Each structure stands twice: as C-alpha cells, then as structure tokens.
Amino acid sequence: MSKAEKTKQFIIEKTASLFNTKGYMSTSLSDITEATGLTKGSIYGNFENKDEVALEVYKYNSSLLSKNMARSLGEEFPTTIDKLNAFVNFYRKNWKAVFKNGGCPLMNAATESDDTFPSLKKQVTQSFEGWIKKIASVITDGQENGEIHSNIDADEYGSLFIMLIEGGILLSKTTEDEKYLHLALDRIIFMIDKELNILSS
Numbered sequence: 001m002s003k004a005e006k007t008k009q010f011i012i013e014k015t016a017s018l019f020n021t022k023g024y025m026s027t028s029l030s031d032i033t034e035a036t037g038l039t040k041g042s043i044y045g046n047f048e049n050k051d052e053v054a055l056e057v058y059k060y061n062s063s064l065l066s067k068n069m070a071r072s073l074g075e076e077f078p079t080t081i082d083k084l085n086a087f088v089n090f091y092r093k094n095w096k097a098v099f100k101n102g103g104c105p106l107m108n109a110a111t112e113s114d115d116t117f118p119s120l121k122k123q124v125t126q127s128f129e130g131w132i133k134k135i136a137s138v139i140t141d142g143q144e145n146g147e148i149h150s151n152i153d154a155d156e157y158g159s160l161f162i163m164l165i166e167g168g169i170l171l172s173k174t175t176e177d178e179k180y181l182h183l184a185l186d187r188i189i190f191m192i193d194k195e196l197n198i199l200s201s
Helices: 003-022 029-036 040-046 050-072 080-100 105-112 118-144 154-175 179-196
Strands: none
Touching: 003 029, 003 040, 003 050, 029 040, 029 050, 050 080, 050 105, 050 118, 080 118, 080 154, 080 179, 105 118, 105 154, 118 154, 154 179
C-alpha cells in the first residue's frame, strides 16, 4: 500500500464512526479534519470532495457489517438452521456495539440517501439487495439439502428478515429500549423454527 493509499485509508477509518453517528450530510469538512488531525489540503489531496469521503466511508462501514454477516452464515456453522440462528444471534449479542457506533450503517445512510446524493443511494440499494440475496442463498441451500421446506420463497424470507431487523434497530435506537429489537429477533427465530425448519414441523 502506497503512502497516499495509507493516508486515504487512515481518513476513512478515522471518520467511519463520525459519519455513521453524525450523519453523511451533516458531517462537515471541519469535523473530518478534527477527527483525523489532518489539514483540509490533505483531505482534498486524497479525495475530490466531502461526498467522496462520505461514499468511501459508507463502503467501509457496510463492508464491516457484511463481513460479520458472512461469518455468521459461513462454514463454521454446519447446517442451514445453525447459520440462520447464528445470523440472528449476531444482532442479539452485538446490538450495544451497533448502537454505540450510531446504529446500522445501511439504515442510517438509507434515511439520508435521496436524489441529492444519488451515488450514496445507489450504494445503499446494492447493499440491501446483496444482503437479501445472501440470506436467500442460504435458505435455498437449505431447501436443496432437505432442511427447509421446498415451497418457501427464499427471497421473501430474506427480505422479511432484513425488514424485521432494521425496524427493530430503528425503534430500539429511537426509544432507547432494546425490547423492540429483541421482539424482531424473536419473531425471526419463530419463523426459522416453525415456518422454515422441516424437522420442527
């Protein structure tokens, strides 16, 4: 990694929590210089403008979440049901850290990404679509190996899981009451056990 690449990565990592907490639109160049200890000239020497910093920070934040999700749905868990339960348990165990860093980076960016910031909106859309596709793929694998009912719409359940989690995070963060997230996670566990899992039928 070149010196310029290292500086760019340093700026991204130092401002990741800042953008997610304060907002992609509200974070100013002064906020960025304060968080990094670098001058405005140094920031603009590595990024074209503040929007480019915001976009790269979003990619960084969403990739961290994606890696954690991939770990939950990975080979460490042998069965499809184990994978789906591990995915839910990730949020059960890590909600405090998620909230401390401003909440879910996808949801935060989604509330800000509109027609005034089309490049961010496009990235957020791709993130959600990729997330749903990943969960749907795991469910499809479960259908193929006989763990999950064959008549289940994998894409529909992938979407429902994301909708429940994001809604639970939003309500819990807004009200400062974790019960809403746990209600959402409990509902997903019920769906896995009673609607998806062949062995529980």
